Amino acid sequence: MKPSIVRAIYFSPTGTSRSGAVAIAKALDENAEEIDVTVAGRAPERISFAKDELIVFGAPVYGGRLYRGAVERFQQFTGHKTPCIVTVTYGNRDFDDALLELKELAEALGFVPVAAAALIGQHTYGQIQVGRPNESDLKEDREFADRIKAILEQNRFEGLEVPGNYPYKDGGHRGKFRPQTTDACTHCGVCVRECPELAIDPENPEKIDDSRCIACFRCIKVCPVGAKNPNTPEYVAFAEGFTKKLEKRRENQYFLPL
Ligand SMILES: Cc1cc2nc3c(=O)[nH]c(=O)nc-3n(C[C@H](O)[C@H](O)[C@H](O)COP(=O)(O)O)c2cc1C
Ligand code: SF4
Ligand code: SF4
Structure with missing residues (x-):
């Protein structure tokens, strides 16, 4: 299939999840549209999608899961066997069960996940992988989009597997630091x-x-x-050690049907 239109739908407070989702969406269709559900209560233009459309979902990992508010925002959308790509962005620690959670959420909403990615973004806290996704990350995203194009052309919509465990770990909660x-x-x-x-x-x-x-x-x-x-004494005390702990660079991971 060739999608009639591609849309990136994302929850992305500091913009890193948006960057990856939009890079993939625009590589698939230069006229791709964006639906930003970051701010609560902003009604999206479209909530229901057809089989010939393509959605790229993007959200950050919070405590190894999707942030619960992001799940609620995504739940307003309905697919009708609409193909989608699920992406989560995480701050160089781990994405744990978040990608599996997003894949299964999309399925429950009527979408058909055809590809997935766990991408690195600068961590909200400390100085971890500063500036990522950078140009080289976005190039990888665009190359991933090229491989998705081939899969769509072959109508290979089944067989996508992503890492994650059951039951999902406890996570998806808000953080404790206050600006x-x-x-x-x-x-x-x-x-x-x-x-x-x-x-x-x-x-x-x-x-x-x-x-x-x-x-x-x-x-x-x-x-x-x-x-x-962010510089409360509690945050400052935390951030230095946290930065050191997560200094080893991790790479983007991309998943396609087997
Ligand atoms: C409350 C909270 C929890 C987080 N938990 C994780 C985590 O479990 N693993 C991880 O690698 N990064 C974690 N991060 C970092 C974010 O996933 C990362 O910075 C992401 O790029 C932010 O996405 P955004 O720019 O789209 O908001 C957390 C960030 C926050 C604020
Ligand atoms: S902190 Fe003050 S100056 Fe900064 S964005 Fe908010 S209202 Fe504007
Ligand atoms: S006040 Fe809290 S929830 Fe609102 S933007 Fe700032 S850190 Fe995020």
Whole structure:
């Protein structure tokens, strides 16, 4: 089959999962569209997909699983035997059961996973694999897309296997660190709008609702004046050792039907 249209659907607070999913989608179809479900409550343009379309799902690994909020956002979509590619992006520790979870979630929603990838992205915390995915990672993603094209042309939609265990490990929870806000804050509202869980007080962006914040650090990334940072004493103490522990580079892994 040749898909009538390719779409990347992703949850991606700091953008690394988006990079991989979009690189693959655009290599399959230069006019590929994006559906970004990172921020809660933003209604996507399309929720139902046909058999002749192709979806590339992307999400980060949180504690070896998909973040639960990402699962909820993906659950609004329905496929009708729609082929898809499932990708998870992880910060150089491990993806554990997250790729299997995304594959099985897509199947349960009516999609047919034809290929999968576990990709490396800079870890949210510490200084781990900084800048990844880099140009060489994205080149690998595009080469993977070329192999997917061949599989689609042959209509080889069955036999995809990905690593993972049952029962899935406990994971997918929010992180425990909370961003700090400095006096540099101009109350521009960017972080308020971009927080995936609407945890930042619109009246006072220094105030973060602890019960909503998932420690994704998107607010640190999007703040135009650098007014948010992660540097609580607890975080600083953790980050150095964590960076050292995960310094050994891991590679992207790609999976196609046997
Ligand atoms: C709460 C939380 C848990 C995480 N758990 C893992 C993990 O289990 N394994 C791993 O390698 N990386 C883990 N990471 C790192 C992210 O998977 C990684 O940074 C990813 O590239 C972030 O994706 P994004 O840029 O699309 O938001 C975790 C990050 C957060 C915030
Ligand atoms: S306030 Fe928490 S949940 Fe919201 S963007 Fe910042 S780190 Fe993420
Ligand atoms: S994005 Fe930065 S400057 Fe704007 S409200 Fe948030 S913390 Fe303040």
